[in-house]
Amino acid sequence: KAGVTQTPRYLIKTRGQQVTLSCSPISGHRSVSWYQQTPGQGLQFLFEYFSETQRNKGNFPGRFSGRQFSNSRSEMNVSTLELGDSALYLCASKLTGSYGYTFGSGTRLTVV
């Protein structure tokens, strides 16, 4: 079966711009989470969506936002990009009631 699909795989943006990343979860998975991975901070939780509602949010500024659509696909948006936003952004989906998350391969964002 298809895994978690994240697009695009790579992205280069200029400081001050905004960016939208996309995540298609495994079919039937209604929970979608986003994580940021950097060499300095490691893997950090951004937010989690379930049935189009944000249920949980990590400790990130308001420039980071997301949404989930009725088909469970999710997008995250970062506005007014800063150099420190350069990172690997990972999406994970989970079947309700199960324990394991399935992660995508991520979108590598470089801010210049």
Next chain:
Amino acid sequence: DAKTTQPNSMESNEEEPVHLPCNHSTISGTDYIHWYRQLPSQGPEYVIHGLTSNVNNRMASLAIAEDRKSSTLILHRATLRDAAVYYCILRDLDFGNEKLTFGTGTRLTIIP
């Protein structure tokens, strides 16, 4: 979330068993012990989880101390493909609080 402590790095010879330790002295009674691994250039991958009893699956075994203050992930016969960063995570059984708090993990090197 309760904190886990893992060695920064470990090495093992190919085709030998690997024991990856994790300390979690502040674990609560409702915390599940989860293990994920992250192969190079990929998102994390669920490995195994447990609560009190030892667990086995096709990927690995999880041995949990009787007092639950530590656990060990066992790879029975390491291959080069097992080279990855392994994360031990405590997660409360609260399906309304869907997030993983990653530590720094153990970087496992497999020696051919």
